[in-house]
Amino acid sequence: DTAVSQTPKYLVTQMGNDKSIKCEQNLGHDTMYWYKQDSKKFLKIMFSYNNKELIINETVPNRFSPKSPDKAHLNLHINSLELGDSAVYFCASSQVLRGGSPLHFGNGTRLTVT
């Protein structure tokens, strides 16, 4: 069974559209994340949620809105898509323990905005 699964794997859409990416983890972890990997393969955190509460919101445009209906899900909704939003978006989860714990990543969603 896939531990962290995100859908869709590929998403091609036009500028100005609104789209969502879904993420689910079956590891029982408390914390979930969204990361963005740009064209230069650089990974950067966007958001993290701990027990459905927003912990991190990096300098991400407010067109990006994460939604966590429960501990096992963290969906990413993007409004008014722009060309610069094209990237691979990774969902991840971890069990928050003092001293940290390994992150488990999904396989990514490649978003292409035309």
Add this chain to the structure above:
Amino acid sequence: KQEVTQIPAALSVPEGENLVLNCSFTDSAIYNLQWFRQDPGKGLTSLLLIQSSQREQTSGRLNASLDKSSGRSTLYIAASQPGDSATYLCAVPDSGGGADGLTFGKGTHLIIQP
């Protein structure tokens, strides 16, 4: 702000060689350090997590070391195989080791020649 640097950016070696990947970080107050592997079009797989109190961790042919005081970590791969070809990333928690996400290096793209 934490910065993570990985050297070299790319490495190509013949099968069977032992090799070392380097990672350095600017803020030594870390709780742990993780090494990941990313295959093309795939998510990230956590290889090793070293807690700040540890100096090294081993998993099979992989050995990761951590020197907090100098802000360095190395990933040693013994008897490399073509299947080891991937991008290797190191990452440290942004702060506190909790739900604050990770800061990643830009990775070392490794090619093992058969």
